[in-house]
Amino acid sequence: MVTIRADEISNIIRERIEQYNREVKIVNTGTVLQVGDGIGKIAQIPVSEAFLGRVINALAKPIDARLIESPAPGIISRPSSVAQVVTSLQERGAMEYTIVVAETADSPATLQYLAPYTGAALAEYFMYRKRHTLIIYDDLSKQAQAYRQMSLLLRRPPGREAYPGDVFYLHSRLLERAAKLSSLLGEGSMTALPIVETQSGDVSAYIPTNVISITDGQIFLSADLFNAGIRPAINVGISVSRVGSAAQIKAMKQVAGKLKLELAQFAELEAFAQFASDLDKATQNQLARGQRLRELLKQSQSAPLTVEEQIMTIFTGTNGYLDSLEIGQVRKFLVELRTYVKTNKPQFLEIISSTKTFTEEAEALLKEAIQEQMERFLLQEQA
Helix, strand or coil: CCCCCHHHHHHHHHHHHHHCCCCCCCCCCCCCCCCCCCCCCCCCCCCCHHHCCCEECCCCCECCCCCCCCCCCCCCCCHHHHHHHHHHHHHCCCHHHCCEECCCCCCCHHHHHHHHHHHHHHHHHHHCCCCEEEEEEECHHHHHHHHHHHHHHCCCCECHHHCECCHHHHHHHHHCCCCECCHHHCCCEEEEEEECCCCCCCCCCHHHHHHHHHCCEECCECHHHHHCCCCCCECCCCCEECCHHHHCCHHHHHHHCCHHHHHHHHHHHHHHHCCCCCCCHHHHHHHHHHHHHHHHCCCCCCCCCCHHHHHHHHHHHHCCCCCCCCHHHHHHHHHHHHHHHHHHCHHHHHHHHHHCCCCHHHHHHHHHHHHHHHHHHHHHHHC
C-alpha cells in the first residue's frame, strides 16, 4: 500500500492551482440605487370575486373543504369560533357577500401577523371597483402578540410590554387603508372595525391606547355588565364617538336626543339609591324609567334592528309608554309592537324611510299604534 505524505498532497494542489489560468469575464458587478427602487419582493395574494362566500387562510388555501379559484386571510382565536360565525352568516344569507379570512391560535405567528393585511387587500379590491366594504379585524391584540413573538425571535429591541418600537405603525398602516374614495376614483369606500382585547378592563394598556388613538371612537364592552345580563354590555362612560350624531339620520336625532341624558342621570341615581333607605316619589319614578330604558336597549345576538325599528323602540321608552309595564314585560311588548307597526301601520315605516325625518304624521301614527298595541297586550297578559 502506497502512502502519500500530507506535504506531497499540498504540493500537488499548489501546482494545479498555479497552472490554472482560465480567463473569467465579469459583467455588471453592481447597480446604483435610486429613490423609489424596490428592495425585495412584496407579499402578494390574488384578489377577485371568487373569494365571496369562502373561508380561507393567509397562504391562499381553502379551509372550508371546497375547491377554490382564488385565495385570502383574518384572525380569530379558535376554529369553533370561525365555524360559529360562518354558520350565522350562512343562516341569514350573508355569506354571498362575505369573505372570512381566518388564522387560528395554533397557526404560525407569521401567518397571524399577515392575516389582517390580506383581508385589507381583499377589501381594497372591491373598494377600487366602486363598492362599499366593511372589514372587521377580530382581533388586533392577537396580531400584536404574534408580531411581538416574531420581533423577539429576530432579536429586535423590546419596548413597553415587550412590544417592538414600531408596533404602533403595525396597526396605523393597516387601519389607515380604510378610506372613502373621491368621485374621480369611483367613490368606493372601506370601513374598518378593529377589535381589541383588554385585560381586566384596562383600556390604558399599550395596544388598546394605540388603537383608540387611531380610530374615530370606541365601544367598550364590560365583562361586569355582561355577567349582569346587560347585553350588548356597552359601558357608556368609557365608550366615545368622535363622529356622534353626525352619523345619525334626522329622525334618530329627534327621538334619541334625551336618551343618553336620562340614562346618565339614572346611573347616578342608581348608585346613590343603594345607600339611601327613603326615596321620594319623583326619584322612584326616575329609577323605574331608567330600568325600562336599560331593558329596551338589550338586544339578542345576531338580531339587528332597522333604523325605523330603533326609532319606534326609543320613542316608546323615552315618552313613558313602558312605565306601566313590569320590567320582564318590556322586551315582549316591544317585539309585538314592532310586528304590529309593520302589519297595521306601514305608513310610519315609509315616512321614516323616505324622509329620514320624524314628522308630525309619523309621530301620530306611532302614538296610535302604541296605544292600540298596549290595550291588546294588557288584555293578553290578564287572560
